[in-house]
Every structure is written in structure tokens, then in C-alpha cells.
Amino acid sequence: MKDTLQPGIRYEHKFIVPISKTVPALYPESAEFVAMPEVFATGFLVGLLEWACIKAINPHIDWPDEQTVGTHIDVSHEAATPPGLEVTATVELTAVEGRKLIFAVEAHDGVDIISKGRHERFVINRERFAAKLGEKMRGNSSSCA
Structure with a gap:
């Protein structure tokens, strides 16, 4: 993490x-989802907000060796958006608590x-994170045999 990773960083x-x-x-595998109206999905909205947060802070971390992962999301989805409209996601880093980053x-x-x-996002070391995932997968495959 760089010294510039401070509250007040904004991105649109x-x-x-x-x-x-x-x-x-x-979820095209879900008949229930397929039958729903063609409006911007909450799941994709969450991804867009995460994307904006990532773009906001990447210049302030040692990308790509350092990355961030989402750890908490608490958002409303207040209005339906049809395809073709442009959505603007505005994010602001409001707190840095060690490796935990909090955004409005x-x-x-x-x-x-x-x-x-x-x-909330958490700064990770990509290599260590990948190693932990590998351990998890090895542990899971041995319990499934």
C-alpha cells in the first residue's frame, strides 16, 4: 500500500x-430469473460498485501484486434501470483501517x-492469497474422496 491510500479518494x-x-x-440456469424483466440486475449493480472502488484505489496500491477483495456490501437498489441507460457509480474512500478499506x-x-x-474491501497480497486458495482446494479435494 502506498502512502497516498488515504480517506477522501473519489472516483466516478x-x-x-x-x-x-x-x-x-x-443466472440463466434459473427459470425464475429468466422470466424476470430485463432491467439492470442487483448482482451486476454490486459488481459495478466494486469495480468503481477497485479503479479508485488501484493507483494507491502496488497493483497487481496487491489487490483488493470485497468483504462486505450494504447497498440499496432503489430504482429499475432498463438497458441502454448510462449508470454512473460514484465512490469515496471514507476510512482506511489497516488493510480494511471502507467506501461510501x-x-x-x-x-x-x-x-x-x-x-468494504480488504487489501491482499495476490501471491499469498493464491497460495491459501490452493491449500483450501487441496483440503477440500481430500475430504471429497
Whole structure:
């Protein structure tokens, strides 16, 4: 982590919603999801907010050796957004507690505020994280045999 990783970092990320990011595309294996309206899916909205947070802080960490993973999300999804509208995600780093990063997040679709809330990320060392995942997979495969 660099010394510049401090509260107050802001970032705005714009994204035009394609049909591939609507509710039916979230889990195409689910007949229930496939039957839902073609509006921006909450799952993809969460991913967009995470993406904006990642973009905000990557210049302030030793990317790609250091990365961040989402550890908590508490957001509303207040309005439906049809495909073709541009969503603007605005994020602000509000606290740095060791390797834990806390963000205020908001999204707007040009008509309505569609989301507000809070997101936490944790700075990881990519190599150590991959090693721990490898251990987990080895432990899981031996218990399944």
C-alpha cells in the first residue's frame, strides 16, 4: 500500500447497461430469473460498485501484486434501470483501517439515484492469497474422496 491510500479518494465510473447485465442474464440456469424483466440486475449493480472502488484505489496500491477483495456490501437498489441507460457509480474512500478499506457508494442512471450504501474491501497480497486458495482446494479435494 502506498502512502497516498488515504480517506477522501473519489472516483466516478460510467457504464452503459447492456442486455447481458439484466436480471434474466444473472443466472440463466434459473427459470425464475429468466422470466424476470430485463432491467439492470442487483448482482451486476454490486459488481459495478466494486469495480468503481477497485479503479479508485488501484493507483494507491502496488497493483497487481496487491489487490483488493470485497468483504462486505450494504447497498440499496432503489430504482429499475432498463438497458441502454448510462449508470454512473460514484465512490469515496471514507476510512482506511489497516488493510480494511471502507467506501461510501452511490449510483445514478441519469433519471434516478438507483443505489446508495457502503462497501468494504480488504487489501491482499495476490501471491499469498493464491497460495491459501490452493491449500483450501487441496483440503477440500481430500475430504471429497
